[in-house]
Amino acid sequence: MKANKISIVILVAAAIVLYSCALRKSEPIVGKTFTAKNMQVQHGQELYMKHCQKCHPGGEGGLGPALNSTPAPGFLKKLQVRAGLGTMPSFNHQEIAKEDLKDIGKYLKALKHF
Template sequence: MSMNSKAASAIVLFLVVLASCAVRKSEPVKGTYFQPKNSTVARGEQLYMIHCQKCHPGGEAGLGPAINANPAPQFLKRFQVRHGLGVMPSFKPEEISRADLHAISKYMKQWKHY
């Protein structure tokens, strides 16, 4: 093995280790797992899994940006869901009712407190 390929292997190994660290991001920071604090939040969590998870996995970036640490007020987030933007589709009340969107909003709000 030449010096260069040894250096390349070391870099690859380093990146693999780095990547496996990055996976830990989803784990709780404070050592407590997310527990919906009431039935509305639990319902919001289910709805989120159906409608939002595929693009915002666990609130983190996927096809869409990370939204778990987004400080924007909840009404703006609900606006985003109703109207969509760019790649994000809009969800009409026939798809996500007012009550369901409210529950999703409560779910996203609880992210900030755990």
């Protein structure tokens, strides 16, 4: 009897985890092409393609989670880039300068409202 209760708890926990993962997933963008509205966003996009695209393809989830639908505020995203987390590598100031990271942030923001 006791073992049954435990497996129900585990099942419910697994369902909650799966459900929250599904919520984080963004809808695929169909028939829309992104156009950068200014130089900073365009620069950010170029840097993004170089450093982030392979794990966060087009802002969508890949190896890393989707960035175009994350509720995380800008400063937290920058912190994540500097500190890294789990599989995500960290990027120091030589790899991505402060101004460049700002532009990546602008690009991500533009993607969100795209």
